[in-house]
Amino acid sequence: MTTAPARAADPAPGTTAVRATAPAAVRPYQDYVYAYPHKTAYRPLPDRPxxxxxWRAEPKDALALYLHIPFCEVRCGFCNLFTRVGAPGDLTTRYLDALDRQARAVREALGDDGPVRFAAAAFGGGTPTFLEAAELERLCDIAEHGMGAPLGRVPLSVEASPATATADRLAVxxxxxxxxxxxxxxxxxEREARxxxxxxxxxxxxxALGRIRDTGVPVLNIDLIYGIDGQTPASWRASLDAALAWRPEELYLYPLYVRPLTGLSGRTAVDDPAWDAQRLGLYRQGRDHLLERGYRQVSMRMFQxxxxxxxGPVDHACQSDGMVGLGCGARxxxxxxxxxxxYAVGMPQVRAIIDEYTATRDFTTAPHGRRIDADEARRRHLLQSLLQAEGLHAADYRARFGTTPQDDFPAELADFAERGWLDDGQDGPDRQDGPATSAGGSGHGRLRLSPEGLxxxxxxxxxxxxxxxxxxxAAHQAR
Incomplete structure (x- = not known):
């Protein structure tokens, strides 16, 4: 796992760090931060709260629900998600049995002392559509009857693969x-896929794309990856145009990462600046191609x-809390x-964790995790807001924490500004309207990344x- 350099000492609150020389170059692809803190920073909880x-004192009137299915028909070479290939015997039945037990235990733990409502739901993995049609029916029943999520009245997102997006599963x-x-x-x-x-x-x-369109589900998202061995600007454009032919409501463009214990982990180009440059070039090409064709940028990866x-929410529990995860890979x-x-990546360890999960009878406590103090809450809010093209609304931050990001993170924001990564307030055609703030600003308006910052x-x-x-x-042992 590549980590960022240690944080420099902060200047006095409200001041801006002054640098005598230009900032040192940094690698553009360090970590895909889809949640903070990362799961590799979790540890066993001795007290198992x-x-x-x-949940007793938590707001529960706009929860997000996530159900995790840890099975795939094949494991991609770049994948370091918690998943296993195949499900021998009655493993999917046993897994759904455990998911049902967990759902009922968690719903009871949420209590009835106030409104418990779900605002969004998602099935992820793994590959949820690895489950057969009848099993998907049961998965929906667990979400609805076990947890009380009103599917059909809240946004429901489901991940699929071409091989498992069959007509009967999609119909369910x-x-x-x-x-x-x-x-x-x-x-x-096909060569790049191989x-x-x-x-x-x-x-x-x-x-598979045709079958999805035939269902009438309102949003089709297509995931694409850039930086694959042998990929060229021409082949990348061909994939972009092939996706655009389906007029997807959303497109995610992911840079290829090579992680320990994955099928591509023997690749020698992991720390190659030329690979970083290639990915940056392909990213800019893909971004500009989509912006020119009627898409807006929501984040570095997401285009709508x-x-x-x-x-519904662009990302599950972006700055806020209130995520209820069910399944052995959910948070x-x-x-x-x-x-x-x-959490594990290696197949023997993943299988062992799934087996332990399916045998679990008591789901009333939290076994692994990380405490979130006031500093981490501020970091999470700033980080996950800033990584969205819309940026951070200073009034929301002040209302939550009583301070501004400039008060709390002057050195980091000054560094971003010096690198040209913060918006200077000039709205271009791909930017949202409204005033932006600078690193040394008053904290009014919006703090957001520039196109180069994104x-x-x-x-x-x-x-x-x-x-x-x-x-x-850094201390996490990959296994």
Missing amino acids: ALRDL LAARGATRISLGVQSFD AAVRPQHRRDVDA RADVTAQ SYTSGLHYSFD AHSDAVGPALFSARVRADM
Whole structure:
């Protein structure tokens, strides 16, 4: 795991650090920060706090629900998610049995002392559509009857792969209220797919996309990856155009990462500046291509068709808490603790954790996690707001914490400004309207990244990690 350099000593509150020389160059691809703190910073919780106590004082009127299915038909070469290939015997049945037990235990722990309502739901993995149609029906029942999430009345996002996006499975999801299907394509070029250890045929990808469109689910998202061995600007454009032919409501453009214990982990180019430059070039090409074709940029990775209305939160629990995760790879977020089950990437360890989960009878406590103090809460709010193109609304930050980001993180924001990563207040065609703030500003208006700052999101995020989180991530033993 690559970590950011240690945080420099802060100047006095309200002052701006002055640098005598130009800032040292940083690697643009350090970490994909989709949640903070990262799960590799979680540790076993010796006291195993009771969920009822964790949730007692939390607002529960706009919760997000996430159900995790840890199975795939094949493991891609870049994947370091918590998942296993295949599910022998009755493993999926046993897993759904455990998920049902967990759902009922968690719903009881949420209590009835106030309104418990869900504002959004998602099925992820792994590959949720690895489950057969009848099993997907049961998964929806667990969300609805076990947890009380009103599918059909709240946004429901589901991840799928071309091989598992079959007509019967998609029909179940459409009937149960799915509003978004995300298809992991990665590349429409079969040679590139093989290079990423993702064997698939173009005809099967197109057939899956056609079946998704036939369901009438309102949002189709297509995932693509840049930086694959052998990929060129021409082949990257061909994949972009192949995706655009389906007029997807959303597109995610992911830089390729090579992680320990994954199928591509023997690659020698991991620390190659030429690879960083290639990925940056392909990112800019893809961004400009989509902006020119009627898409708006939501984050470094996410692009949304300009005529589309968002179906719910852009990212689950972006700055706020209130995430309820079910399944052995899911996380849950309260204001004071993020918690989950154990985490691994290697197949023997993943299988052991899944087996332990399916045998669990008592789901009333939190086994692994990380406490969130006031400093970490500020970092999380700033980090996850700043990584969205809309940026951070200073009034929201002040209302929550009583301070401004400039008060709390003057050195980091000054560094971003010196690198040209903060918006200077000039709104271009791909920017949201409204005033932006500078690193030394008063804290009114909005703090957001410039286009070049968004391009370096995977360096911006790690630069805001606390020293304690960085140390625990570095001490994590990949297994």
